[in-house]
Amino acid sequence: MTDLTLGRAAGPSLKQRRQRAAFWFLAPMLIALFCVAAWPLLRTIWFSMTDASLSGLYDAEWTGFDNYLSVRTLSSGRVVYRGTLVDPDWWNAVWNTVRFALISVGFETAFGLVVALVMNAEFKGRGLVRAAILIPWAIPTIVSAKMWGWMLNDQFGIINDILMGIGLIDQKIAWTASVDTAMTAVLIVDIWKTTPFMALLILAGLQMVPRDIYEAARLDGVHPVKVFFRITLPLIKPALMVAVIFRMLDALRIFDLVYVLTPNSAATKTMSVISRENMIDFDKFAYGAAQSTLLFAIIAVFVSLYIWLGRVDLSGESQR
Amino acid sequence: MAKIELKNVTKSYGAVEVIKGIDLEIRKGEFMVFVGPSGCGKSTLLRLIAGLEEITSGDLLFDDQKVNHLVPSDRGIAMVFQSYALYPHMKVYDNMAFGMKLARADKAETDRRVREAARLLQIEHLLDRLPKQLSGGQRQRVAIGRAIVRDPRVFLFDEPLSNLDAALRVQTRLEIAKLHHAMDDTTMIYVTHDQVEAMTLADRIAVLRDGKLEQVGTPAELYENPKSIFVAGFIGSPKMNFLTGSFADARGCATLGARPEHIELAPDGSGEWQGEVVHAEDLGSDNYLFVEIGADEPVVVRQPGKLAIPYGSRVSLQPQAQHLHRFGVDGQPLR
Amino acid sequence: MTRNLPSRIAFYALVAVIVLFAVFPFYYAIVTSFSTGTALFQVNYWPKVFDLANYKAVLGSRNFSRSILNSVFIAGCTVGFALFLAVTASYALARVRFRGRGLLLMTILAVSMFPQIAVLAGLFELVRFLGIFNTPWAMILSYTIFTLPFTVWVLTTFMQDLPVEIEEAAIVDGASPWVIITRVFLPLLWPALVTTGLLAFIGAWNEFLFALTFTSSESMRTVPVAIALLSGASQQEIPWGPILAASVIVTVPLIVLVLIFQRKIVAGLTAGGVKG
Known part of the structure; x- marks a missing residue:
């Protein structure tokens, strides 16, 4: 067998063969991703520069940046600005989204840290806590929206019942319907649902911290609070940064919770919600496409800034 | 079965050159050991011969045929890995037969070879087990068995004993030596960082340092005529004593090397070197005395049998002149 | 303590x-x-009544059972398709050194973090063009945008943890990359495949935006859309009983699965998270 192969002219080397195989292994995935991600994204951007409508996708005409901003001077000399960038509804949605993302991720990080620290301690029933923690994560967003919608119901909701029972409020609050509380309602549900995810990611980071560091600190008599801020926090910072950006990206694109929990409330309408509303419900397809393109651009800028400023190692190469 | 030649072989990862031009001929049926400190490139060299890494420049020849670009399975090699690398989900039999199955070999022939290898290694009773049901020593035998079944021209070992405990290591070392005798026409290349393994197993040893060959020779040659201070210090245990300054000047060299077993205790201050015992290690069969004679480090003296010399006592040492090694400032031996 | x-x-x-x-x-x-x-409509902290009427109402309606079937079919197909493509791709990403590998991994991660609304218009056109609007295939196609990058990413981290020497032993034995994947790595990876598949399944099962946009008839809805749009006898009345019964029905299997596989799920989540 060996004599035969030795006589043969040198074929591709092991490295070449493996790289060739890698190419064929990757190709189907790349094609699939191109079809469902890259191509639709490009088409969305293209639609955003046309006047396409739901029924007339193909007789769209090129309108350039008019969906974003157009300036026209009327014969009377008045200058009229139109487009998303001067649309107060859009800026309201931007503000809602940013506010929602910052507050929810802030609370989730804080709560997630607490839960992770608790789960990192050794105590009886730790498995039970982990199981309990996973429940909000496993519940579909729509289901949690409905569940909380019921609990936050103004007339029959248990939240109002509890709050009135302990005397915190003296009249029932229409949590999801009132302009003042709708955002709070959305935040409560989102924080409830995603803190577990945050906690698990932070816990994984905590578990990478060698135990003897804590023991050494304890032998040196360092106060636990100081240990947390001086040792634990710096050590889990990489894991924390990654967890925060994951959640942030998720929060910036939020759609389902808002759509189901507080339908048609201007106080909570986010960028995703308003884009889809224009695109599908109001038959301003191209206008909605422009808004979703803007959302994409905002997120892209945000991610670049975050990675650049925070030097976040998303690929995790340095941890190996 | 195969003669292996390396001609000016180099290997670089990007700008880092790890193998810096190696010329070496390994004879048919020879047991060659690559030895050196960690990071010297010995494992890389083995992987180049195996074909798991690509040679950057130079030629690799098996029986005068260039094999640089042949994939590992076409080179007629078999390899035993440090971690055994058994397929965890396959029974021992399937582990050993996997290569032949992939080559679409005749079933009866495969079965014959597997059973023969199992018999040779006395693992016939383990054929139906999974690797996780085996002990470390048994796993290593299966790994060797898997290599035997391939009926290779060249047998490669990459530190196969370093995962075993001390007792098992000695025993398996013996097994490998027996295997070499049983398969005396198969060339074997063995990588280790342990010079005892090298000395006990090798027909010839290649000492590597920083990606270069430092010296190639039989164990006796390396022991008796090391071609550099590095080899002199690496081969032999305990390590050779190196003396500089006036001790070396007295013999007309920059560094004087004296093996612990070549220094004798001289009676009543009649020896060349005088000093104080600062430490002693009793190994039962031997005694290692650490004697402070005013050199950079205490001189180690190996004395057979039991010698009750208390700490702090003054002794006189006499090196055996015919066994001294003299090195110049460049680290090369002086003749 | x-x-x-x-x-x-x-x-x-x-x-x-x-x-x-x-x-x-x-x-x-x-x-x-x-x-x-x-x-x-009374606040009860403890179960006082045990009335299965809501469950009967939900399961009795043809459309909701249909929705469950739709969801199972869609999530199943999506996960199967994603795993099929991801196994080979993650082998290439985890095990073969080639230029641009890091960039490719980052791109895949970026796609999984994509705001899905940004592709909605383009996907809508594609779905219309392929003539699969209001069919399960529209969802299977669109869910690939998040299941595929996710499975590739998680399987890549799992694959990187398999010992190198086993692969090298297989190479010496003459195994091609395809043989290494199918006969050496897959049998070792099945726990990882189960975990990844389960996580992707949950993701697909819970998806709402695409399912809402790409279905028009009640019989084509997936479970989340069906629950979100469940309406009562009149417009004003929200049928809370049936909604919550439906919620419990679709959530209990998920929770059971999650609790059974909790260790593996935590490992999978953090593999997709902390390591990258």
């Missing part, structure tokens, strides 16, 4: 609060789902 009693009590109180917050909403949904009529 060597600290003194008060701090231990405080610690366990904190544990109790965490568990209560995590579990109570679902518990309350279950309690409510068993009440009908006026019992529904």
Whole structure:
């Protein structure tokens, strides 16, 4: 067998063969991703520069940046600005989204840290806590929206019942319907649902911290609070940064919770919600496409800034 | 079965050159050991011969045929890995037969070879087990068995004993030596960082340092005529004593090397070197005395049998002149 | 736990609060789902009635059972398709050194973090063009945008953890990359495949935006859309009983699965998270 192969002219080397195989292994995935991600994204951007409508996708005409901003001077000399960038509804949605993302991720990080620290301690029933923690994560967003919608119901909701029972409020609050509380309602549900995810990611980071560091600190008599801020926090910072950006990206694109929990409330309408509303419900397809393109651009800028400023190692190469 | 030649072989990862031009001929049926400190490139060299890494420049020849670009399975090699690398989900039999199955070999022939290898290694009773049901020593035998079944021209070992405990290591070392005798026409290349393994197993040893060959020779040659201070210090245990300054000047060299077993205790201050015992290690069969004679480090003296010399006592040492090694400032031996 | 009693009590109180917050909403949904009529509109902290009427109503309606079937079919197909493509791709990404590998991994991660609304218009056109609007295939196609990058990413981290020497032993034995994947790595990876598949399944099962946009008839809805759009006899009346019963029906299997596989799920989540 060996004599035969030795006589043969040198074929591709092991490295070449493996790289060739890698190419064929990757190709189907790349094609699939191109079809469902890259191509639709490009088409969305293209639609955003046309006047396409739901029924007339193909007789769209090129309108350039008019969906974003157009300036026209009327014969009377008045200058009229139109487009998303001067649309107060859009800026309201931007503000809602940013506010929602910052507050929810802030609370989730804080709560997630607490839960992770608790789960990192050794105590009886730790498995039970982990199981309990996973429940909000496993519940579909729509289901949690409905569940909380019921609990936050103004007339029959248990939240109002509890709050009135302990005397915190003296009249029932229409949590999801009132302009003042709708955002709070959305935040409560989102924080409830995603803190577990945050906690698990932070816990994984905590578990990478060698135990003897804590023991050494304890032998040196360092106060636990100081240990947390001086040792634990710096050590889990990489894991924390990654967890925060994951959640942030998720929060910036939020759609389902808002759509189901507080339908048609201007106080909570986010960028995703308003884009889809224009695109599908109001038959301003191209206008909605422009808004979703803007959302994409905002997120892209945000991610670049975050990675650049925070030097976040998303690929995790340095941890190996 | 195969003669292996390396001609000016180099290997670089990007700008880092790890193998810096190696010329070496390994004879048919020879047991060659690559030895050196960690990071010297010995494992890389083995992987180049195996074909798991690509040679950057130079030629690799098996029986005068260039094999640089042949994939590992076409080179007629078999390899035993440090971690055994058994397929965890396959029974021992399937582990050993996997290569032949992939080559679409005749079933009866495969079965014959597997059973023969199992018999040779006395693992016939383990054929139906999974690797996780085996002990470390048994796993290593299966790994060797898997290599035997391939009926290779060249047998490669990459530190196969370093995962075993001390007792098992000695025993398996013996097994490998027996295997070499049983398969005396198969060339074997063995990588280790342990010079005892090298000395006990090798027909010839290649000492590597920083990606270069430092010296190639039989164990006796390396022991008796090391071609550099590095080899002199690496081969032999305990390590050779190196003396500089006036001790070396007295013999007309920059560094004087004296093996612990070549220094004798001289009676009543009649020896060349005088000093104080600062430490002693009793190994039962031997005694290692650490004697402070005013050199950079205490001189180690190996004395057979039991010698009750208390700490702090003054002794006189006499090196055996015919066994001294003299090195110049460049680290090369002086003749 | 060597600290003194008060701090231990405080610690366990904190544990109790965490568990209560995590579990109570679902518990309350279950309690409510068993009440009908006026019992529904009284706040009950403990189960007082046990009435299966809501469940009968939900399961009795053809459309909801249809929705469950739709969801199972769609999530199953999506996960199968994603795993099929991801196994080979993640082998290439985890095991073969080639230029641009890091960039490719980052791109894949970026796609999984994509705002899905940004592709909605383009996908809508594609779905219309392929003539699969209002069919399960529209969802299977569009869910690939998040299941595929996710499975590739997680499987890549799992694959990187398989020992190199086993692969090299297989190479010496003459195994091609395809043989290494199918006959050496896959048998070792099946726990990882189960975990990844389960996580992707949950993701697909819970998806709402695409399912809402790409379906028009009630019989084509997936479970989340069906629950979100469940309406009562009149427009004004929200059928809370059936909604919560439906919620419990679709959530209990998920929770059971998650609890069975909890260790593996935590490993999978963090493989997709902390390591990258």
